[in-house]
Amino acid sequence: MKTVLNVFIALVLFTNISFAQVGWTIDPAHTNARFEVKHLGIAIVDGAFTKLEGTVETANATNFDKAKVNFSIDVNSINTRVQMRDDHLKSDDFFNAEKYPKMTLTNATLNQGKGGFVLSGDLTIRDVTKKVTFQVKQNGGIITDPWGKTRAGFTATTSINRFDYNIKYNDKLPTGVDAVAPTVEIIVYVEAVKN
Template sequence: MAKSVWVVDNSHSLVEFAVRHMMIATVKGRFTQVEGRIEVDPADITGAYFEGSVPVASINTADSARDDHLRSADFFDAQNYPTLTFKSTKVERAGDGYKLTGDLTIRGVTKPVTFDLEFAGVGKDPWGNEKIGFSATGKINRKDFGLTWNAVLETGGVLVGEEVKIELHLEAARQA
Protein backbone atom coordinates (compact mmCIF):
# COMPACT_ATOMS: atom_id res chain seq x y z
CA MET A 1 0.00 0.00 0.00
CA ALA A 2 1.14 3.56 -0.63
CA LYS A 3 1.17 6.34 1.95
CA SER A 4 -2.27 7.91 2.33
CA VAL A 5 -3.86 10.66 4.42
CA TRP A 6 -6.15 9.86 7.35
CA VAL A 7 -8.13 12.45 9.33
CA VAL A 8 -8.65 11.94 13.06
CA ASP A 9 -12.25 11.15 14.02
CA ASN A 10 -12.91 13.24 17.16
CA SER A 11 -15.90 11.11 18.20
CA HIS A 12 -13.72 7.97 18.34
CA SER A 13 -10.47 9.49 19.64
CA LEU A 14 -9.26 10.42 23.08
CA VAL A 15 -6.47 12.49 24.65
CA GLU A 16 -6.13 11.80 28.38
CA PHE A 17 -3.68 12.84 31.06
CA ALA A 18 -3.00 11.88 34.67
CA VAL A 19 -1.09 13.73 37.39
CA ARG A 20 -0.46 13.17 41.08
CA HIS A 21 -2.58 15.21 43.48
CA MET A 22 -1.30 15.96 46.98
CA MET A 23 1.34 13.27 46.38
CA ILE A 24 -1.21 10.61 47.44
CA ALA A 25 -3.74 10.31 44.62
CA THR A 26 -3.99 10.62 40.85
CA VAL A 27 -6.30 12.98 39.01
CA LYS A 28 -7.21 12.18 35.42
CA GLY A 29 -8.51 14.49 32.77
CA ARG A 30 -9.10 14.60 29.07
CA PHE A 31 -9.45 16.98 26.19
CA THR A 32 -12.87 16.47 24.63
CA GLN A 33 -11.81 17.79 21.22
CA VAL A 34 -8.95 16.47 19.12
CA GLU A 35 -8.04 17.28 15.54
CA GLY A 36 -5.33 15.78 13.44
CA ARG A 37 -4.14 13.97 10.42
CA ILE A 38 -1.87 11.04 9.79
CA GLU A 39 0.11 10.29 6.65
CA VAL A 40 0.93 6.59 6.68
CA ASP A 41 1.37 3.45 4.67
CA PRO A 42 -0.21 0.79 6.94
CA ALA A 43 2.34 -1.70 5.57
CA ASP A 44 5.23 0.44 6.92
CA ILE A 45 4.39 2.52 10.01
CA THR A 46 7.99 3.77 10.28
CA GLY A 47 7.33 6.24 7.46
CA ALA A 48 4.29 7.77 9.19
CA TYR A 49 3.73 11.45 9.96
CA PHE A 50 1.37 12.50 12.78
CA GLU A 51 0.05 16.01 13.33
CA GLY A 52 -2.57 17.00 15.86
CA SER A 53 -4.01 19.67 18.10
CA VAL A 54 -6.38 20.02 21.02
CA PRO A 55 -8.12 23.20 22.16
CA VAL A 56 -7.24 23.96 25.78
CA ALA A 57 -10.84 25.08 26.32
CA SER A 58 -11.95 21.46 25.86
CA ILE A 59 -10.19 20.29 29.06
CA ASN A 60 -12.40 18.20 31.35
CA THR A 61 -11.39 16.77 34.73
CA ALA A 62 -14.97 16.31 36.01
CA ASP A 63 -14.58 19.40 38.23
CA SER A 64 -15.55 22.71 36.59
CA ALA A 65 -13.66 24.87 39.12
CA ARG A 66 -10.48 22.86 38.53
CA ASP A 67 -11.03 23.01 34.75
CA ASP A 68 -11.34 26.82 34.95
CA HIS A 69 -8.13 26.97 36.99
CA LEU A 70 -6.32 24.78 34.44
CA ARG A 71 -7.46 27.12 31.63
CA SER A 72 -6.18 30.16 33.59
CA ALA A 73 -2.75 31.81 33.38
CA ASP A 74 -1.65 29.66 36.36
CA PHE A 75 -1.58 26.63 34.04
CA PHE A 76 -2.38 26.48 30.31
CA ASP A 77 -3.24 30.19 29.87
CA ALA A 78 -5.89 29.37 27.29
CA GLN A 79 -6.53 33.02 26.51
CA ASN A 80 -2.99 33.48 25.16
CA TYR A 81 -2.23 29.87 24.17
CA PRO A 82 -5.55 28.34 23.07
CA THR A 83 -4.15 25.17 21.48
CA LEU A 84 -1.74 22.33 22.28
CA THR A 85 -0.02 20.90 19.19
CA PHE A 86 2.07 17.89 18.22
CA LYS A 87 4.04 17.25 15.01
CA SER A 88 5.97 14.03 14.62
CA THR A 89 9.61 13.93 13.56
CA LYS A 90 10.08 10.15 13.37
CA VAL A 91 8.51 6.77 13.97
CA GLU A 92 10.80 3.83 14.63
CA ARG A 93 10.34 0.19 15.48
CA ALA A 94 10.79 -0.75 19.15
CA GLY A 95 10.25 -4.39 20.08
CA ASP A 96 6.64 -5.36 19.30
CA GLY A 97 5.62 -1.73 18.84
CA TYR A 98 7.00 1.62 17.81
CA LYS A 99 8.40 4.85 19.23
CA LEU A 100 6.74 8.05 18.06
CA THR A 101 8.93 11.14 18.50
CA GLY A 102 7.84 14.67 17.78
CA ASP A 103 7.53 18.25 18.90
CA LEU A 104 4.90 19.03 21.53
CA THR A 105 3.93 22.67 22.03
CA ILE A 106 2.24 23.83 25.24
CA ARG A 107 2.00 27.50 26.29
CA GLY A 108 4.19 28.48 23.35
CA VAL A 109 7.01 26.16 24.51
CA THR A 110 8.03 23.43 22.07
CA LYS A 111 9.95 20.39 23.30
CA PRO A 112 10.70 16.98 21.80
CA VAL A 113 8.76 14.09 23.34
CA THR A 114 8.66 10.36 22.66
CA PHE A 115 5.62 8.12 23.02
CA ASP A 116 5.28 4.35 22.94
CA LEU A 117 3.10 3.77 19.87
CA GLU A 118 0.84 0.83 19.12
CA PHE A 119 -0.61 0.29 15.66
CA ALA A 120 -4.07 -1.22 16.17
CA GLY A 121 -4.76 -1.92 12.49
CA VAL A 122 -7.02 -0.95 9.62
CA GLY A 123 -10.68 -1.85 9.12
CA LYS A 124 -13.91 -0.81 7.47
CA ASP A 125 -16.89 0.51 9.40
CA PRO A 126 -20.45 -0.67 8.58
CA TRP A 127 -20.77 2.11 5.97
CA GLY A 128 -17.64 1.06 4.06
CA ASN A 129 -15.35 3.81 5.36
CA GLU A 130 -11.76 2.72 5.91
CA LYS A 131 -10.43 3.48 9.42
CA ILE A 132 -7.03 3.19 11.08
CA GLY A 133 -6.23 3.04 14.79
CA PHE A 134 -3.28 3.94 17.00
CA SER A 135 -2.65 4.22 20.73
CA ALA A 136 0.25 6.06 22.34
CA THR A 137 1.49 6.55 25.88
CA GLY A 138 4.19 8.73 27.33
CA LYS A 139 5.03 11.24 30.00
CA ILE A 140 6.30 14.77 30.29
CA ASN A 141 7.45 17.07 33.04
CA ARG A 142 4.87 19.87 33.08
CA LYS A 143 7.45 22.40 34.28
CA ASP A 144 9.38 21.93 31.01
CA PHE A 145 6.41 23.60 29.29
CA GLY A 146 5.98 26.51 31.71
CA LEU A 147 3.25 24.84 33.79
CA THR A 148 4.91 25.73 37.09
CA TRP A 149 2.02 26.69 39.40
CA ASN A 150 1.90 24.72 42.64
CA ALA A 151 1.01 24.99 46.31
CA VAL A 152 3.05 23.66 49.21
CA LEU A 153 1.14 21.43 51.62
CA GLU A 154 1.51 21.66 55.38
CA THR A 155 2.96 18.13 55.30
CA GLY A 156 5.83 19.43 53.15
CA GLY A 157 4.68 18.00 49.84
CA VAL A 158 3.10 19.79 46.90
CA LEU A 159 -0.44 19.90 45.56
CA VAL A 160 0.34 19.01 41.91
CA GLY A 161 2.97 16.52 40.74
CA GLU A 162 5.45 17.43 38.01
CA GLU A 163 5.13 14.24 35.94
CA VAL A 164 2.13 14.10 33.61
CA LYS A 165 1.22 10.78 32.00
CA ILE A 166 -0.35 11.13 28.57
CA GLU A 167 -2.48 8.57 26.77
CA LEU A 168 -3.78 8.92 23.21
CA HIS A 169 -6.26 6.73 21.39
CA LEU A 170 -6.75 7.74 17.76
CA GLU A 171 -9.12 6.52 15.10
CA ALA A 172 -8.81 8.17 11.71
CA ALA A 173 -10.69 7.94 8.44
CA ARG A 174 -8.92 7.48 5.15
CA GLN A 175 -9.28 10.44 2.80
CA ALA A 176 -10.01 9.96 -0.89
Protein backbone atom coordinates in the same frame (compact mmCIF):
# COMPACT_ATOMS: atom_id res chain seq x y z
CA MET B 1 13.88 3.20 -29.00
CA LYS B 2 10.74 1.40 -27.83
CA THR B 3 12.74 -0.36 -25.08
CA VAL B 4 14.18 2.95 -23.86
CA LEU B 5 10.70 4.46 -23.84
CA ASN B 6 9.32 1.48 -21.85
CA VAL B 7 12.14 1.76 -19.31
CA PHE B 8 11.49 5.50 -18.98
CA ILE B 9 7.74 4.94 -18.43
CA ALA B 10 8.44 2.21 -15.88
CA LEU B 11 10.86 4.50 -14.06
CA VAL B 12 8.32 7.34 -13.95
CA LEU B 13 5.60 4.99 -12.67
CA PHE B 14 7.91 3.54 -10.03
CA THR B 15 8.96 7.02 -8.89
CA ASN B 16 5.33 8.16 -8.63
CA ILE B 17 4.36 5.04 -6.70
CA SER B 18 7.32 5.28 -4.34
CA PHE B 19 6.49 8.88 -3.45
CA ALA B 20 2.71 8.44 -3.28
CA GLN B 21 1.28 9.23 0.13
CA VAL B 22 -1.87 8.01 1.82
CA GLY B 23 -3.68 10.53 4.00
CA TRP B 24 -5.56 9.69 7.19
CA THR B 25 -7.68 11.96 9.35
CA ILE B 26 -8.04 11.60 13.10
CA ASP B 27 -11.67 10.80 13.96
CA PRO B 28 -12.44 13.19 16.86
CA ALA B 29 -15.54 11.24 17.86
CA HIS B 30 -13.39 8.17 18.56
CA THR B 31 -10.15 9.78 19.73
CA ASN B 32 -9.43 10.66 23.33
CA ALA B 33 -6.49 12.69 24.70
CA ARG B 34 -6.24 12.05 28.44
CA PHE B 35 -3.89 12.96 31.28
CA GLU B 36 -3.27 11.79 34.84
CA VAL B 37 -1.38 13.56 37.61
CA LYS B 38 -0.81 12.77 41.28
CA HIS B 39 -2.71 14.99 43.74
CA LEU B 40 -1.42 15.65 47.30
CA GLY B 41 0.84 12.63 46.96
CA ILE B 42 -2.05 10.22 47.60
CA ALA B 43 -4.46 10.19 44.65
CA ILE B 44 -4.67 10.55 40.88
CA VAL B 45 -6.66 13.28 39.15
CA ASP B 46 -7.44 12.64 35.51
CA GLY B 47 -9.02 14.57 32.69
CA ALA B 48 -9.40 14.79 28.94
CA PHE B 49 -9.53 17.28 26.10
CA THR B 50 -12.74 16.91 24.13
CA LYS B 51 -11.80 18.91 20.99
CA LEU B 52 -8.88 17.81 18.87
CA GLU B 53 -7.84 17.24 15.28
CA GLY B 54 -5.00 15.58 13.48
CA THR B 55 -3.62 14.01 10.34
CA VAL B 56 -1.42 11.03 9.52
CA GLU B 57 0.44 10.48 6.27
CA THR B 58 1.68 7.01 5.34
CA ALA B 59 3.60 5.65 2.36
CA ASN B 60 0.83 3.13 1.69
CA ALA B 61 -2.52 1.99 3.10
CA THR B 62 -1.20 -1.04 4.99
CA ASN B 63 1.85 0.12 6.96
CA PHE B 64 2.29 2.98 9.45
CA ASP B 65 6.08 2.71 9.71
CA LYS B 66 7.63 6.14 8.98
CA ALA B 67 4.18 7.79 9.09
CA LYS B 68 4.10 11.57 9.55
CA VAL B 69 1.77 12.79 12.31
CA ASN B 70 0.40 16.22 13.26
CA PHE B 71 -2.01 16.80 16.13
CA SER B 72 -3.77 19.82 17.64
CA ILE B 73 -5.76 20.07 20.89
CA ASP B 74 -8.12 22.84 21.96
CA VAL B 75 -6.97 23.68 25.49
CA ASN B 76 -10.35 25.26 26.32
CA SER B 77 -11.96 21.84 25.89
CA ILE B 78 -10.31 20.49 29.05
CA ASN B 79 -12.69 18.41 31.16
CA THR B 80 -11.88 17.00 34.61
CA ARG B 81 -15.58 16.78 35.58
CA VAL B 82 -15.18 19.69 38.05
CA GLN B 83 -15.86 23.14 36.56
CA MET B 84 -13.88 25.04 39.21
CA ARG B 85 -10.83 22.87 38.56
CA ASP B 86 -11.24 23.18 34.78
CA ASP B 87 -11.33 26.99 35.13
CA HIS B 88 -8.17 26.90 37.26
CA LEU B 89 -6.40 24.70 34.69
CA LYS B 90 -7.30 27.22 31.96
CA SER B 91 -5.77 30.07 34.02
CA ASP B 92 -2.18 31.30 33.90
CA ASP B 93 -1.29 28.97 36.79
CA PHE B 94 -1.50 26.14 34.27
CA PHE B 95 -2.27 26.40 30.54
CA ASN B 96 -3.23 30.08 30.13
CA ALA B 97 -5.80 29.00 27.55
CA GLU B 98 -6.70 32.58 26.64
CA LYS B 99 -3.16 33.33 25.43
CA TYR B 100 -2.24 29.79 24.31
CA PRO B 101 -5.48 28.16 23.11
CA LYS B 102 -3.83 25.20 21.33
CA MET B 103 -1.42 22.43 22.23
CA THR B 104 0.25 20.84 19.22
CA LEU B 105 2.36 17.88 18.24
CA THR B 106 4.16 18.64 14.98
CA ASN B 107 6.98 17.19 12.86
CA ALA B 108 6.22 13.81 14.42
CA THR B 109 7.32 10.52 12.87
CA LEU B 110 6.03 7.06 13.79
CA ASN B 111 8.75 4.39 13.62
CA GLN B 112 8.36 0.65 14.02
CA GLY B 113 10.08 -0.59 17.15
CA LYS B 114 10.16 -3.75 19.25
CA GLY B 115 6.61 -4.66 20.19
CA GLY B 116 5.09 -1.52 18.71
CA PHE B 117 5.90 1.93 17.43
CA VAL B 118 7.77 4.95 18.74
CA LEU B 119 6.38 8.39 17.91
CA SER B 120 8.80 11.32 18.21
CA GLY B 121 7.92 14.93 17.55
CA ASP B 122 7.71 18.51 18.80
CA LEU B 123 5.20 19.04 21.60
CA THR B 124 4.16 22.66 22.15
CA ILE B 125 2.38 23.66 25.35
CA ARG B 126 2.01 27.36 26.14
CA ASP B 127 5.10 29.05 24.62
CA VAL B 128 7.47 26.07 24.92
CA THR B 129 8.27 23.44 22.30
CA LYS B 130 10.19 20.30 23.27
CA LYS B 131 10.92 16.95 21.69
CA VAL B 132 8.78 14.21 23.16
CA THR B 133 8.60 10.47 22.54
CA PHE B 134 5.46 8.35 22.79
CA GLN B 135 5.29 4.57 23.01
CA VAL B 136 2.58 3.52 20.56
CA LYS B 137 0.64 0.27 20.20
CA GLN B 138 -1.51 -0.44 17.16
CA ASN B 139 -4.86 -1.86 18.25
CA GLY B 140 -6.16 -4.66 16.05
CA GLY B 141 -4.59 -3.76 12.73
CA ILE B 142 -6.42 -2.02 9.88
CA ILE B 143 -10.12 -2.71 9.33
CA THR B 144 -12.95 -1.76 7.00
CA ASP B 145 -15.91 -0.51 9.01
CA PRO B 146 -19.57 -1.34 8.16
CA TRP B 147 -19.80 1.85 6.06
CA GLY B 148 -16.80 1.00 3.86
CA LYS B 149 -14.25 3.29 5.52
CA THR B 150 -10.74 2.09 6.31
CA ARG B 151 -9.76 2.64 9.95
CA ALA B 152 -6.81 2.01 12.25
CA GLY B 153 -6.56 2.44 16.03
CA PHE B 154 -3.60 3.24 18.28
CA THR B 155 -2.80 3.87 21.93
CA ALA B 156 0.05 6.34 22.61
CA THR B 157 1.57 6.99 26.04
CA THR B 158 4.25 9.27 27.43
CA SER B 159 5.02 11.34 30.50
CA ILE B 160 6.24 14.92 30.72
CA ASN B 161 7.40 17.27 33.45
CA ARG B 162 4.87 20.12 33.41
CA PHE B 163 7.47 22.60 34.67
CA ASP B 164 9.36 22.09 31.39
CA TYR B 165 6.41 23.80 29.66
CA ASN B 166 6.09 26.84 31.96
CA ILE B 167 3.13 25.34 33.81
CA LYS B 168 4.10 27.09 37.00
CA TYR B 169 1.55 26.15 39.68
CA ASN B 170 3.75 24.94 42.55
CA ASP B 171 1.81 24.81 45.84
CA LYS B 172 3.17 22.38 48.41
CA LEU B 173 1.81 20.82 51.57
CA PRO B 174 3.53 21.71 54.88
CA THR B 175 5.34 18.37 54.54
CA GLY B 176 6.87 19.53 51.23
CA VAL B 177 4.72 17.21 49.08
CA ASP B 178 3.52 18.77 45.81
CA ALA B 179 -0.18 19.62 45.73
CA VAL B 180 0.01 18.73 42.02
CA ALA B 181 2.92 16.52 40.99
CA PRO B 182 5.38 17.70 38.32
CA THR B 183 5.04 14.48 36.28
CA VAL B 184 1.99 14.20 34.04
CA GLU B 185 1.08 10.92 32.34
CA ILE B 186 -0.45 11.34 28.87
CA ILE B 187 -2.58 8.69 27.18
CA VAL B 188 -3.99 9.23 23.68
CA TYR B 189 -6.44 6.76 22.15
CA VAL B 190 -6.51 7.43 18.40
CA GLU B 191 -8.78 6.26 15.63
CA ALA B 192 -7.65 7.27 12.15
CA VAL B 193 -9.77 7.12 8.99
CA LYS B 194 -8.21 6.81 5.53
CA ASN B 195 -9.14 9.77 3.31
